[in-house]
Amino acid sequence: MVKEILIYAEVTRDNYIHTVFFELANKAQELAEKLGDAEVNALLISKPGLADEYREAFINSGISKIYALEDERFDTYYTEYFAKAAVDAINEIKPEIMLIGATNQGRDIAPRISTALHTGLTADCTGLDINEKGQLAATRPTFGGQLMATILCKNMPQMATVRPKVFKPAEKDNIKPAEIIYKMVNLNDIEKKVELLEFHKKLTTEINELDSAEIIVAGGRGMKNDEGFKLLKEFADKIGAAVGASRVAVEMGLASHDMQIGQTGKTVTPKLYIACGISGAIQHTIGMDKSEKIIAINKDEKAPIFEISDYGMVGDVFEILPQLIKQF
Numbered sequence: 001m002v003k004e005i006l007i008y009a010e011v012t013r014d015n016y017i018h019t020v021f022f023e024l025a026n027k028a029q030e031l032a033e034k035l036g037d038a039e040v041n042a043l044l045i046s047k048p049g050l051a052d053e054y055r056e057a058f059i060n061s062g063i064s065k066i067y068a069l070e071d072e073r074f075d076t077y078y079t080e081y082f083a084k085a086a087v088d089a090i091n092e093i094k095p096e097i098m099l100i101g102a103t104n105q106g107r108d109i110a111p112r113i114s115t116a117l118h119t120g121l122t123a124d125c126t127g128l129d130i131n132e133k134g135q136l137a138a139t140r141p142t143f144g145g146q147l148m149a150t151i152l153c154k155n156m157p158q159m160a161t162v163r164p165k166v167f168k169p170a171e172k173d174n175i176k177p178a179e180i181i182y183k184m185v186n187l188n189d190i191e192k193k194v195e196l197l198e199f200h201k202k203l204t205t206e207i208n209e210l211d212s213a214e215i216i217v218a219g220g221r222g223m224k225n226d227e228g229f230k231l232l233k234e235f236a237d238k239i240g241a242a243v244g245a246s247r248v249a250v251e252m253g254l255a256s257h258d259m260q261i262g263q264t265g266k267t268v269t270p271k272l273y274i275a276c277g278i279s280g281a282i283q284h285t286i287g288m289d290k291s292e293k294i295i296a297i298n299k300d301e302k303a304p305i306f307e308i309s310d311y312g313m314v315g316d317v318f319e320i321l322p323q324l325i326k327q328f
């Protein structure tokens with residue numbers, strides 16, 4: 001029997017397939033090859049018509065089948081409806097592995113699915129592999145990021161969530177039309193416990209800026225105060241960069257939590273990451289070490305951030321940044 005890796009294709013509020021789906025689909029191709037006779041398929045829960053409309057969007061993801069669960073009631077994400085539909089479908093499909101993006105929606109639905117299916121879920125993985133026994137080996141930081149643990153799941157499906165930007169989507173050479181398989185949806189007896197009355201979009205732009213930024217300038221404790229972050233922002237504006245922060249900078253009130261990069265913040269992969277006054281603790285670097293080029297500015301030449309940097313400037317950020325602003 002063909003083994004299946006099923007990926008949750010999250011539909012965003014703006015009616016797009018969340019980019020994390022394409023990242024997981026690409027990684028899953030590698031896992032499928034290691035599993036041997038395996039298929040990578042998508043689980044799409046949406047209002048009627050979306051599976052057909054999105055057929056094109058899936059074409060480059062390398063998936064073989066789209067299991068479409070369509071119903072008017074899936075117009076907006078509701079935990080109870082989505083979880084019930086997903087669990088029913090997974091019980092039928094019986095995938096070997098189920099991967100879900102660690103987005104707000106993914107973090108909500110994944111534990112509900114795993115609990116209902118009596119299986120394990122490894123959350124916020126930073127690495128996925130297939131071990132010599134053909135099991136999913138899901139790696140994630142543990143003990144406050146001091147250790148990386150590889151976790152195996154005894155039951156099926158073996159479930160994992162992965163944050164956006166941890167893996168890369170496929171290059172444009174995997175054209176493969178996917179077959180759409182419509183599944184019955186039964187939402188009888190499901191009590192909707194929460195009603196969405198209104199939706200207010202968050203006004204800060206940092207989240208999206210960081211997600212799509214090609215250049216990120218991030219500040220840590222070394223930026224010291226609001227004046228320091230103003231300087232950082234001035235530099236970022238000069239070079240067209242988004243501003244990020246270490247957790248300490250967030251805790252000091254210099255930046256909002258949306259701007260935090262690292263284990264308990266965001267994972268980013270810009271073309272250029274400039275770390276200013278950041279020591280390079282593992283909990284921070286885990287969220288940015290896949291950036292294409294890293295430049296660190298730190299007055300301590302032994303700061304660990306230099307170990308993962310392509311270029312380093314040893315010196316005081318309050319002297320270096322004004323010089324850079326002037327140069328640019």
Ligand SMILES: Cc1cc2nc3c(=O)[nH]c(=O)nc-3n(C[C@H](O)[C@H](O)[C@H](O)COP(=O)(O)OP(=O)(O)OC[C@H]3O[C@@H](n4cnc5c(N)ncnc54)[C@H](O)[C@@H]3O)c2cc1C
Binds near residue numbers: 247279
């Ligand atoms: C469970 C857990 C989760 C965590 N999650 C995250 C996370 O998501 N993101 C995160 O960032 N951290 C996280 N942390 C915290 C992390 O361990 C570090 O404490 C934090 O990253 C350190 O922030 P920092 O580099 O800004 O500060 P510090 O480690 O204090 O480093 C400040 C650096 O600035 C340099 N400096 C000071 N003054 C100047 C100057 N004038 N010019 C140049 N350089 C200067 C210093 O030499 C030093 O290297 C987490 C910790 C735990 C336990």
